[in-house]
Amino acid sequence: xxxxTALSVAIVLVIGIGLYIKSEPILSKSSWGTLLTSSQWKPLxxxxxxxxxxxxxxWVTGIAIIIALPLCLLTSFYITEYAPNRLRRILVPFxxxxxxxxxxxxxxxxxxxxxxLIQDHIAPHFVEFSTGYSVLAGGIVLAVMIFPLIVSIVCxxxxxIPQELKNASLALGATKWETIRKVSLRKAKPGIIAAxxxxxxxxxxxxxxxxxxxxxxxxxxxxxxxxxxxLPALIANNYGxxxxxxxxxxxxxxxxxxLFLIILLFNIISRLVLARLxxxxxx
Amino acid sequence: xxxxxxxxxxxxxxxxGNHEILKDITINIPNKKVxxxxxxxxxxxxxxxxxxxxxxxxxxxxxxxxxxxxxxxDIYDPKAEVTHIRQKMGLLSQRPYPxxxxxxxxxAYGPRIHGTRKKVDLDEIVETQLKATGxxxxxxxxxxxxxxxxxxxxxxxLCLARGLAVEPEIILGDESTSALDPVSTSIIExxxxxxxxxxxxxxxxxxxxxxxxxxxxxxxxYMGKIIEFGPTEEVLLSPKQELTxxxxxxxxx
Amino acid sequence: MxxxxxxxxxxxxxxxxxxxxxxxxxFLIVGTIVYKGVPFMNWDMITKTPGGGFxxxxxxxxxxxxxxxxxxxxxATILGLLISIPVAIYINMxxxxxxxxxxxxxxxxxxxxxxPSIVYGAFGFLIMVYFGIRASLLGGILxxxxxxxxxxxxxxxxxxxxxxxxxxxxxxxxxATRWEMSKVxxxxxxxxxxxxxxxxxxxxxxxxxxVLFTAGFSDNIPTSLHQPAATLPVAIFFQLGSPVAEVQxxxxxxxxxxxxxxxxxxVLSSVLAKRFSKNNIR
Numbered sequence: 001x002x003x004x005t006a007l008s009v010a011i012v013l014v015i016g017i018g019l020y021i022k023s024e025p026i027l028s029k030s031s032w033g034t035l036l037t038s039s040q041w042k043p044l045x046x047x048x049x050x051x052x053x054x055x056x057x058x059w060v061t062g063i064a065i066i067i068a069l070p071l072c073l074l075t076s077f078y079i080t081e082y083a084p085n086r087l088r089r090i091l092v093p094f095x096x097x098x099x100x101x102x103x104x105x106x107x108x109x110x111x112x113x114x115x116x117l118i119q120d121h122i123a124p125h126f127v128e129f130s131t132g133y134s135v136l137a138g139g140i141v142l143a144v145m146i147f148p149l150i151v152s153i154v155c156x157x158x159x160x161i162p163q164e165l166k167n168a169s170l171a172l173g174a175t176k177w178e179t180i181r182k183v184s185l186r187k188a189k190p191g192i193i194a195a196x197x198x199x200x201x202x203x204x205x206x207x208x209x210x211x212x213x214x215x216x217x218x219x220x221x222x223x224x225x226x227x228x229x230x231l232p233a234l235i236a237n238n239y240g241x242x243x244x245x246x247x248x249x250x251x252x253x254x255x256x257x258x259l260f261l262i263i264l265l266f267n268i269i270s271r272l273v274l275a276r277l278x279x280x281x282x283x
Numbered sequence: 284x285x286x287x288x289x290x291x292x293x294x295x296x297x298x299x300g301n302h303e304i305l306k307d308i309t310i311n312i313p314n315k316k317v318x319x320x321x322x323x324x325x326x327x328x329x330x331x332x333x334x335x336x337x338x339x340x341x342x343x344x345x346x347x348x349x350x351x352x353x354x355x356x357d358i359y360d361p362k363a364e365v366t367h368i369r370q371k372m373g374l375l376s377q378r379p380y381p382x383x384x385x386x387x388x389x390x391a392y393g394p395r396i397h398g399t400r401k402k403v404d405l406d407e408i409v410e411t412q413l414k415a416t417g418x419x420x421x422x423x424x425x426x427x428x429x430x431x432x433x434x435x436x437x438x439x440x441l442c443l444a445r446g447l448a449v450e451p452e453i454i455l456g457d458e459s460t461s462a463l464d465p466v467s468t469s470i471i472e473x474x475x476x477x478x479x480x481x482x483x484x485x486x487x488x489x490x491x492x493x494x495x496x497x498x499x500x501x502x503x504x505y506m507g508k509i510i511e512f513g514p515t516e517e518v519l520l521s522p523k524q525e526l527t528x529x530x531x532x533x534x535x536x
Numbered sequence: 537m538x539x540x541x542x543x544x545x546x547x548x549x550x551x552x553x554x555x556x557x558x559x560x561x562x563f564l565i566v567g568t569i570v571y572k573g574v575p576f577m578n579w580d581m582i583t584k585t586p587g588g589g590f591x592x593x594x595x596x597x598x599x600x601x602x603x604x605x606x607x608x609x610x611x612a613t614i615l616g617l618l619i620s621i622p623v624a625i626y627i628n629m630x631x632x633x634x635x636x637x638x639x640x641x642x643x644x645x646x647x648x649x650x651x652p653s654i655v656y657g658a659f660g661f662l663i664m665v666y667f668g669i670r671a672s673l674l675g676g677i678l679x680x681x682x683x684x685x686x687x688x689x690x691x692x693x694x695x696x697x698x699x700x701x702x703x704x705x706x707x708x709x710x711x712a713t714r715w716e717m718s719k720v721x722x723x724x725x726x727x728x729x730x731x732x733x734x735x736x737x738x739x740x741x742x743x744x745x746x747v748l749f750t751a752g753f754s755d756n757i758p759t760s761l762h763q764p765a766a767t768l769p770v771a772i773f774f775q776l777g778s779p780v781a782e783v784q785x786x787x788x789x790x791x792x793x794x795x796x797x798x799x800x801x802x803v804l805s806s807v808l809a810k811r812f813s814k815n816n817i818r
Contacts, residue, residue: 072558082551094559104794112788171336236744
């Protein structure tokens with residue numbers, strides 16, 4: 001049993017090391033700096049600049065958080081403070097069911113619903129032409145995918161706020177909304193931050209749903225209607241050619257390593273924030 | 284006993300789900316006095332208190348019947364403005380609940396919400412109320428420190444200052460010294476005695492000695508009904524009802 | 537005062553709208569899939585393999601992918617359980633569940649839980665290349681097992697932790713043997729174990745990135761571990777990209793199938809969890 005446990009944990013290290021080893025070839029050719037900042041992606045010529053993909057990931061995740069965070073906060077406030085009990089019992093399961101839907105289904109929905117929506121109804125107001133395949137589409141799909149994550153954590157945090165504290169504010173003549181804004185929000189801040197960080201790290205790694213709707217062209221996006229190419233999509237799309245072009249497999253492993261490190265970092269940060277929060281509340 | 288009752292409760296009934304907590308309560312609360320509500324646990328004392336500032340509103344499955352007149356107006360009238368009613372009453376709960384902000388902001392919270400913006404005005408209010416509750420000298424150098432750093436006794440006084448800052452007419456206290464040490468307790472008791480010059484004070488307590496020390500009148504509640512109401516000495520030392528006699532019998536010291 | 541009332545009402549409306557969007561998105565998604573998938577749904581879908589080549593063949597169904605998915609998810613869950621149950625027990629029983637090492641292990645598994653499936657897919661691919669395994673059912677199972685272990689360990693660990701220590705002590709003090717005590721505990725955690733199994737099975741069935749390079753793809757039902765296996769999510773992905781309209785239609789129907797399967801699993805797991813815990817101590 002001990003061996004199994006040790007093995008399982010060692011996997012974290014093994015994954016990291018394994019990916020690193022496989023990235024060696026490409027790291028020996030160019031430095032970390034070049035790889036991360038160059039925009040030239042020409043595998044056949046041996047040029048691997050990961051900047052567009054990093055930007056693609058950032059754009060898509062950024063859009064997702066901008067959409068999801070306000071919506072989820074408002075929803076969580078409604079569920080915990082305003083919704084009558086019966087309504088609450090119906091709402092919560094449906095939000096949770098969202099988390100059970102496989103990512104590829106989100107992708108199909110994105111293609112069927114979001115893409116035409118953008119192409120026909122949204123983009124024409126802003127740009128001359130858009131296929132609809134864009135970082136905006138990726139962001140919207142991602143946002144819906146992280147709804148249940150944020151809502152469940154924020155609701156849990158809000159539920160730990162003692163009613164007496166809220167009563168203290170109400171007793172002074174504040175409205176419910178004022179109480180939420182000035183008291184609950186402040187108390188819940190660490191939890192909300194932790195939820196956001198967790199949601200970001202989930203969004204970074206989401207592969208298939210985003211891949212299906214974001215356009216997959218290796219250029220840095222300059223507007224929400226541009227196509228993007230996040231890191232996971234890069235890996236997934238090109239695994240076929242991996243072994244036929246020299247150094248391609250190493251490049252893709254490097255991309256995987258990048259992803260792994262970023263997510264590891266975010267995970268550790270959110271864990272620290274949550275631990276701090278627990279200590280604070282225990283006081 | 285009462286010339287112009289500040290609070291007049293008429294046939295108040297409170298029911299939560301199937302459980303009738305308060306039954307047909309009718310009583311006039313005298314003006315600018317301290318009134319203590321006593322009675323065994325679970326008999327409706329706190330519910331009675333909370334019904335006075337409509338903090339029961341959000342309790343699920345709750346039904347309130349009857350009228351509660353404050354200054355002649357029924358606070359349960361559907362057209363009544365809840366935040367306005369609550370502003371008239373300051374609440375001190377069992378445990379102090381300082382808001383998650385600085386000492387200054389705690390006291391300034393109420394006035395800010397009700398429209399006072401100028402720093403000069405707020406400064407004055409903060410100083411006045413902290414002095415009124417005896418906290419000023421202890422905290423004047425750290426007004427912007429988080430309120431949670433104060434001791435429990437200080438926090439409760441802060442909550443009182445906070446409640447006074449919105450200029451209520453009535454102060455409600457829900458066993459407000461039960462979490463405090465004896466020194467802080469007596470400070471708060473003294474405050475109540477002094478404050479009754481300006482405010483009507485309604486307290487819930489299960490400490491009979493405290494009731495005797497602080498209040499002018501006592502209401503004895505049992506199983507959701509008012510059993511006896513009268514001046515302190517009368518109710519505690521020569522009660523008229525059997526139930527009251529049973530409750531206070533161990534008290535005469 | 538009026539300004540404050542308007543502010544309160546404004547935000548209240550905003551909150552209701554937000555809730556409608558968030559909760560309603562479930563219906564929107566499922567609705568779109570149903571709407572598009574039902575016209576293409578027929579018995580062939582679940583009984584036949586694709587005829588005339590997967591990418592362009594106009595006939596047939598996706599039974600190859602359905603069975604492939606079941607094999608992969610099933611194999612991964614079983615393998616995962618074999619590893620996770622001992623681990624969860626070890627953390628709780630032998631390490632007394634609370635000390636630094638135990639918590640360190642928990643953190644490690646939580647980190648593993650957060651790693652996206654594409655990384656597991658890439659890593660699984662690495663291992664396969666290292667050992668000379670081709671893209672096959674075996675490869676898929678391996679990669680998905682890696683994905684599933686953190687889920688199982690985390691869920692099982694939480695379940696075992698809810699068993700109060702007093703339960704074991706109480707039955708021991710009544711004179712029960714260790715085995716009988718274990719039976720009581722096992723009974724207590726049974727619903728939790730079911731939930732864990734269903735959760736990871738559902739996840740395994742729906743994931744693409746981990747099987748994309750590792751399980752390969754095929755038009756046929758795999759008959760051995762070394763043959764490539766089609767999986768339902770991958771099938772959907774490929775079909776969607778086809779230029780042939782009928783194949784695209786199959787994609788919608790497959791998506792509908794997958795959604796139904798996974799939703800049933802999800803609902804089942806929460807219903808089971810509630811049903812069994814009626815007899816248990818909370």
